[in-house]
Amino acid sequence: MQLILQLVLDGIVHGCALGLIAMTFSYIYVTTGIFHVAHAGILTLGGYLAWYFTGVGVPFPVAVAIAVAGSAAVGVLIQKGVYEPLMKRRSTPLVQLIASIGIVAVIQNLLAIVFSPNVLQFEMLPWRKSSLHLGSLDISYPQLLTVIVSLVAALGLLLFSSRTALGRRARAVASNRSFAEIARLRPYDVYVYVVAIGAGLVAIPGIFLGVDQALQPYSSLGLLLTAVIAMIAGGVGSLPGAFLVALVLGVLQNLVLAMVPGRWSQALTFAIFITFILMRPTGLFRIRMQRAS
Amino acid sequence: MTLTVKNIGSGYGDRGIIDEISFTVPSGKIMALFGHNGAGKSTTLRAILGLLPLSQGSISLDDQRIDQLSVSDRIEKGLRLLPEGRGVFPDLTVAENLSVVAAANSKKGVDGTAGTTIEKVYSLFPVLAEKRNLLAGNMSGGQQQMLAFGLAILGSPRCVLLEEPSVGLQPDLVEELFGYFRVICREHDMSAILIEHRITSALKIVDDVLILNNGRMVYHDNVEATRNHDIWQYF
Numbered sequence: 001m002q003l004i005l006q007l008v009l010d011g012i013v014h015g016c017a018l019g020l021i022a023m024t025f026s027y028i029y030v031t032t033g034i035f036h037v038a039h040a041g042i043l044t045l046g047g048y049l050a051w052y053f054t055g056v057g058v059p060f061p062v063a064v065a066i067a068v069a070g071s072a073a074v075g076v077l078i079q080k081g082v083y084e085p086l087m088k089r090r091s092t093p094l095v096q097l098i099a100s101i102g103i104v105a106v107i108q109n110l111l112a113i114v115f116s117p118n119v120l121q122f123e124m125l126p127w128r129k130s131s132l133h134l135g136s137l138d139i140s141y142p143q144l145l146t147v148i149v150s151l152v153a154a155l156g157l158l159l160f161s162s163r164t165a166l167g168r169r170a171r172a173v174a175s176n177r178s179f180a181e182i183a184r185l186r187p188y189d190v191y192v193y194v195v196a197i198g199a200g201l202v203a204i205p206g207i208f209l210g211v212d213q214a215l216q217p218y219s220s221l222g223l224l225l226t227a228v229i230a231m232i233a234g235g236v237g238s239l240p241g242a243f244l245v246a247l248v249l250g251v252l253q254n255l256v257l258a259m260v261p262g263r264w265s266q267a268l269t270f271a272i273f274i275t276f277i278l279m280r281p282t283g284l285f286r287i288r289m290q291r292a293s
Numbered sequence: 294m295t296l297t298v299k300n301i302g303s304g305y306g307d308r309g310i311i312d313e314i315s316f317t318v319p320s321g322k323i324m325a326l327f328g329h330n331g332a333g334k335s336t337t338l339r340a341i342l343g344l345l346p347l348s349q350g351s352i353s354l355d356d357q358r359i360d361q362l363s364v365s366d367r368i369e370k371g372l373r374l375l376p377e378g379r380g381v382f383p384d385l386t387v388a389e390n391l392s393v394v395a396a397a398n399s400k401k402g403v404d405g406t407a408g409t410t411i412e413k414v415y416s417l418f419p420v421l422a423e424k425r426n427l428l429a430g431n432m433s434g435g436q437q438q439m440l441a442f443g444l445a446i447l448g449s450p451r452c453v454l455l456e457e458p459s460v461g462l463q464p465d466l467v468e469e470l471f472g473y474f475r476v477i478c479r480e481h482d483m484s485a486i487l488i489e490h491r492i493t494s495a496l497k498i499v500d501d502v503l504i505l506n507n508g509r510m511v512y513h514d515n516v517e518a519t520r521n522h523d524i525w526q527y528f
């Protein structure tokens with residue numbers, strides 16, 4: 001029983017990180033219409049930036065802030081340098097997807113060249129191996145931080161989307177892109193903000209998962225795949241839906257470890273997803289998206 | 294703001310839809326654009342806004358050429374379009390629809406006023422005030438059209454292009470709406486083009502009438518002359 005509870009706790013930690021990845025991916029996809037696979041590259045980049053700056057003596061919280069800002073800046077570069085020209089040339093979604101996959105490959109390989117393809121750990125943070133004891137259960141400080149920071153960031157994104165003028169503008173663009181242009185909402189400016197916000201926030205799980213486990217240049221596509229499943233199963237366009245389903249998937253992926261070997265975890269996730277989507281193709285939370293062509 | 298269209302042609306790809314269209318809509322005036330389905334009315338509005346490229350001719354606002362500008366730059370100059378059927382944000386509430394468009398169009402008009410405010414839209418359509426927290430996409434077609442009209446006149450546009458604004462609205466409301474529209478055009482020196490199938494209602498507020506047939510102008514005169522003319526022969 002203790003093992004099960006520990007796996008649930010670990011699953012909640014993993015699920016919170018996945019939830020933020022799923023939410024930010026969904027936010028970018030619904031607003032821009034781009035299947036932003038490069039999100040996986042930025043997720044990894046955030047971890048490496050924090051590792052580098054912490055390694056050169058920058059205090060960890062400051063290194064996190066630099067990594068978030070740096071990731072947001074890379075997001076802006078991707079939007080302005082790749083996606084925007086493609087959108088303005090009316091490229092098909094398939095072409096945009098291929099471009100995005102290309103960006104992941106570039107980021108991952110650059111990280112491997114600069115930092116080596118080997119596993120890196122935040123050895124400079126002595127507290128990373130310390131734990132908090134909750135009765136018979138253990139939660140490490142990096143895990144605790146993953147949960148807290150991911151929840152705060154997710155809540156912040158929800159509030160930003162619903163309570164701020166820019167958040168409403170982004171939802172308007174997602175709701176009716178062609179009318180947004182006519183109504184002077186400047187969709188291309190909105191895309192830049194949205195991709196920057198999504199990129200900045202996705203650096204957070206990249207950093208804290210890296211602190212908790214390790215950094216590896218080619219490890220993030222699997223996480224993104226699970227996050228995409230969460231987005232679809234949660235209902236495309238529903239940010240809370242994406243987070244909740246990611247949380248459940250995180251717990252499930254950990255729970256199955258008690259029953260089957262770890263390599264089956266991903267397969268089981270997909271089996272659950274396929275079964276779920278066959279029964280409820282619109283996802284858990286139905287959001288009517290009326291995207292302009 | 295005076296809109297001048299000179300000898301324009303436009304269409305979709307290589308397929309020309311309109312040809313040799315010329316007219317002027319002076320500040321404060323409204324021009325009706327009539328014609329049967331497929332005559333080229335919507336194509337004309339889309340070409341003016343820059344959503345379709347010109348094959349020939351020129352478009353000016355107060356003698357400044359705008360036909361080389363992007364859509365967003367033309368909108369920046371004061372052009373506004375009420376598109377048929379898709380002029381709202383369905384996933385936002387009524388209040389959010391109005392607030393995002395008001396925020397994006399907060400520039401004061403030529404008369405120095407803020408123009409049509411959100412409160413004015415609510416007073417014009419009280420049902421929108423009642424349903425301000427409802428998603429626009431969950432309202433009836435008529436209510437969505439009220440909102441779309443409200444969004445089109447919000448702020449201080451200089452030249453408004455209206456595409457079938459009365460669709461789904463009750464006749465008495467159409468009269469009221471058109472009456473208000475005429476007043477704000479006069480007050481804010483706003484020019485307008487009105488595509489409307491309710492010809493009798495439209496003729497009460499417009500100054501000029503242009504009729505298209507197969508993409509070409511077949512009639513263009515002021516409204517007084519039009520009232521004494523058998524325009525039905527052109528449909």
